[in-house]
Amino acid sequence: MTSQSPPTRRIPLWQSRLAWGLLAALCVALTLRLGFWQLSRAEQKTTLQQAIENQSQLPPLTLGQLQSDPSAWAQTHRRVQLHGEWLKDQTVFLDNRAHHGRVGFWVMTPLRVQAGQVVWVQRGWVERDALDPRKPPQLAPPVDGSPVEARIAPPLSQIFELGSAQQSANPSPIRANLNPTQMQSLVQDNVQALVVQTGPDGDGLRRDWFQVGLSADKNRAYAFQWFALSALLAFLYLWFQWIKDYRYGRQQS
Numbered sequence: 001m002t003s004q005s006p007p008t009r010r011i012p013l014w015q016s017r018l019a020w021g022l023l024a025a026l027c028v029a030l031t032l033r034l035g036f037w038q039l040s041r042a043e044q045k046t047t048l049q050q051a052i053e054n055q056s057q058l059p060p061l062t063l064g065q066l067q068s069d070p071s072a073w074a075q076t077h078r079r080v081q082l083h084g085e086w087l088k089d090q091t092v093f094l095d096n097r098a099h100h101g102r103v104g105f106w107v108m109t110p111l112r113v114q115a116g117q118v119v120w121v122q123r124g125w126v127e128r129d130a131l132d133p134r135k136p137p138q139l140a141p142p143v144d145g146s147p148v149e150a151r152i153a154p155p156l157s158q159i160f161e162l163g164s165a166q167q168s169a170n171p172s173p174i175r176a177n178l179n180p181t182q183m184q185s186l187v188q189d190n191v192q193a194l195v196v197q198t199g200p201d202g203d204g205l206r207r208d209w210f211q212v213g214l215s216a217d218k219n220r221a222y223a224f225q226w227f228a229l230s231a232l233l234a235f236l237y238l239w240f241q242w243i244k245d246y247r248y249g250r251q252q253s
Contacts, residue, residue, distance in 0.1 A: 017241050024237035028230050035226035042216035042223065049216075052077045056151065063113055066192075073193040075152055080195060082121075082148040084113040088141050090186050093174045095133075096159060099125040099206065105137060107205055108178060110187050111148065118189040120178075121150065122196045124205025136173055139204045150195035155180060 060079035066072050086109055093105040104127040110118040123142065129135045161176040175182075184191045201207050 020237060020241055024233055027233045031226045031230035031233065035223045035230065038219045038223035038226060042219035045216040045219065060149070067114060070192070073152060076154050077151055079149070079151050079198075082111060082113055082119065082150060082195070083145055084111045084119075084148075085144050086111055086142045087118065087187065091173055092178055092186070093136055094156075094178055095128070095174050095176055097125060099127075100208075102127055104128045105174070107137075107139065109142065110183075110189075110191075112189060113192070116189050117192050118187050119192050120183050120194045121148065122153065122156075122194065123203065124197060124201070124207045126205055134172070134174060137204070142203055148195075148197055149199040150197045153194045153196045155194065 055075060055077040056079065058078060060081045061072055061075070062081050063083060066080065072078070088109065090110050092108040094108060095105060096103060097106045098104075104125055106125055107123045109121055109123055111121050112118045126137045126139065128137065156178055158177045158179065180191070180194075183194070196209060198207060198209070
């Protein structure tokens with residue numbers, strides 16, 4: 001006697017099309033959602049970039065205006081004109097900051113704009129010593145009372161730092177990062193804001209800063225790719241589940 005294998009159960013065509021249709025609909029919905037999310041990110045960047053440009057075009061705030069209205073310090077990217085007493089002994093050098101393809105320091109010095117209030121100033125960039133990277137640069141001290149052209153800056157970006165040693169125990173002025181808490185701990189006065197000094201180079205420092213910009217082109221390109229993938233998935237489903245069978249049926253008839 002020969003054993004016969006049980007006949008395989010064939011899935012009805014309508015069930016197969018339903019299953020593939022549900023899977024295709026899920027994939028199309030997901031890719032569409034990702035495409036619209038990228039468009040929303042592009043819109044956010046465009047709005048933020050416009051706000052930055054609007055702030056930079058406003059007339060600079062004077063120290064008198066900032067003292068009469070302290071809330072004006074929150075106007076990020078707004079130009080300001082400051083003067084005061086430099087706390088030179090508290091200068092910090094932020095290491096591993098690239099500038100036009102070269103590595104060096106951001107020079108950070110607090111400026112006392114009035115009694116009990118200081119502003120941390122990102123004064124400029126200087127290249128580090130090629131022979132001794134841990135050697136603090138020798139710079140001409142800034143002059144007290146001289147006008148400082150700057151713009152109000154957001155908090156500094158933090159770079160990856162190995163170890164968790166307390167910076168306060170390290171006498172070296174060279175640091176990897178400087179966050180708002182550390183800024184306050186280094187001075188006795190109240191820290192009002194962080195500003196980036198602009199204008200011509202000086203004191204051995206370069207101030208041709210990278211222009212703040214938020215391009216939305218990359219997000220629009222990603223959105224186009226997601227929409228194209230969505231259209232491709234829909235086309236493949238229609239082709240293999242409907243168009244191909246329809247054409248094959250017509251040829252058979």
